[in-house]
Amino acid sequence: MIKVRRGSREDLPAVLDxxxxxxxxxxxxxxxxxxxxxxxxxxVLVAESDGDIVGTTYVDFMPHGACWFQALRVHPEFRRLGVGSALAQAALDESRTRGRSYAYLGIDAENTASLNMTARLGFRQITEYTLLSLTLPPWPTGMERPKNTATWCKASLSDLPRLLTAAREAKRADFIACWQWQPLSSEALQENIEQDNIWFWDDPSAFVFAGFEDSESHPHLFDPCGQPEAVKQLIDFLTVNLRREEETRFEVWLRHDSPLVEFLLHQRGFVEQEGYTIWEYPLQPLQ
Ligand SMILES: CC(C)(COP(=O)(O)OP(=O)(O)OC[C@H]1O[C@@H](n2cnc3c(N)ncnc32)[C@H](O)[C@@H]1OP(=O)(O)O)[C@@H](O)C(=O)NCCC(=O)NCCS
Incomplete structure (x- = not known):
């Protein structure tokens, strides 16, 4: 018998195990x-079987009543017993009770177990991203860095109006930052700026913003928002400027139907990695 309940500090050792x-x-x-x-x-939810924790998941509350389902994990010896579905169903029920409007989640395109389970629960796939990567060699010791006229920097709240203008011009209704997809709004961008997830590229002739994870060994650029030519220039800029003392893997996320996918594969030597699918579930109140 599977029981789903809230997780708490006392559960930590069992959850880590x-x-x-x-x-x-x-x-x-x-x-x-x-x-x-x-x-x-x-x-945070945990699933118990005979008092043992055999699964967990997390729902992150986002602006406008949206929520992001993530971190669903089931003990390998307790799979195909309905534990994952019970956790996801409890997350849906609880989110609905809290007045949340939509649940979203992301799944690697090759994760058959999670894709099947999510479809069976009634989620609908709404979009897909392609992940492309390029290995950047170490920057040669002693070689001077290029002097740039453009800057790539973390956005602050005062940049919000420019981000919203760029989004309107690019006709963007949603964005992805730090693996989380969500409808684009002032509040959603603001929350991501506060979490240091949004960066922008300010060239005298172009403006682009994007989700960016500044990891030393593999920085991630999430679906840049700007005019296509400006996005190409930004990626070329980062391909040079993200080179570090050690070899670096530069990862770029693009919507799967973006013409830039072909450009990066054929003109810039990027390699296609696994896709990432985004799913949606409307949480209307029960009648
Ligand atoms: C994905 C995961 C959470 C599923 O948990 P689970 O408890 O085994 O799932 P359920 O028993 O509720 O399965 C429900 C349905 O999903 C589908 N499904 C689950 N595992 C499957 C698999 N390995 N292959 C194909 N379909 C699968 C089936 O349709 C299944 O129904 P059925 O058993 O009646 O055929 C679990 O495999 C897991 O923890 N994987 C590793 C972590 C992970 O991938 N998390 C999700 C990240 S997005």
């Missing part, structure tokens, strides 16, 4: 306790 059996190098163990202790920002 469970997570260690699912994936090496997972981000969830680093964030789980912080999530469990911030109930106004989201919802």
């Amino acid at each position: 469970l997570l260690s059996r699912v994936w090496d190098d997972d981000y969830v163990p680093h964030l789980w306790l912080e999530w469990a202790e911030s109930p106004s920002e989201g919802l």
Whole structure:
């Protein structure tokens, strides 16, 4: 019998043990306790079988009543028993009770188990991203860095009006930053700026903004928003300016039907990685 309930600090050792059996190098163990202790920002659930924790998940509350389902993990010995579905269903029920309007989530395009489970629960796939990567060699010791007229910097709240103008000009209704997709709005951009997730490229002739994860070994650029020529220039700029002392893997996320995918593959030597699918579930109140 599977029972789903809220997770709390006391569950941490059992949850960490469970997570260690699912994936090496997972981000969830680093964030789980912080999530469990911030109930106004989201919802942590655990699934129990005979008193043992065999699964967990997290719902992150986003602006406008949207929420992002993530970190669904089921113990390998308890799969295909309905644990994942029970956790996701409880997350939907609880989000609906809290008056949330939409649930969204992202799944790697090759994760058949999660794709099948999500479709069976009634989610609908709404878009897909292609992940492209380019290995940047180390910057040669002693060689001077180029002097740039453009700057690539973290956005602050005072940049919000320019971001909104760029989004309007590019006819963008949504964005992805730090693996989370959501409808684009002033509040959503503001929250991401406050979390240091949004960067912009300010060239005298062009303006582009994007989600950016500034990791030393593999920085991620998420679906840049700007005119196509300006986005190409930004990617060329970063291909030079993100070179570090060590080899770096530059990862670029683009909507799967963007013409820039072909450009980066054939003109810039990027390599196609796995896709990332985005799913939606409307949380209308039950009649
Ligand atoms: C994805 C995951 C959470 C599914 O959990 P689960 O408890 O095994 O899922 P359920 O038992 O609720 O499965 C529900 C349905 O999903 C589908 N499904 C689940 N696992 C599947 C698999 N390995 N292959 C194909 N379909 C699968 C089936 O349709 C299944 O129904 P059925 O068993 O009656 O055929 C689990 O495999 C897991 O923890 N994977 C590793 C972490 C992960 O990928 N998390 C999701 C990140 S987006």
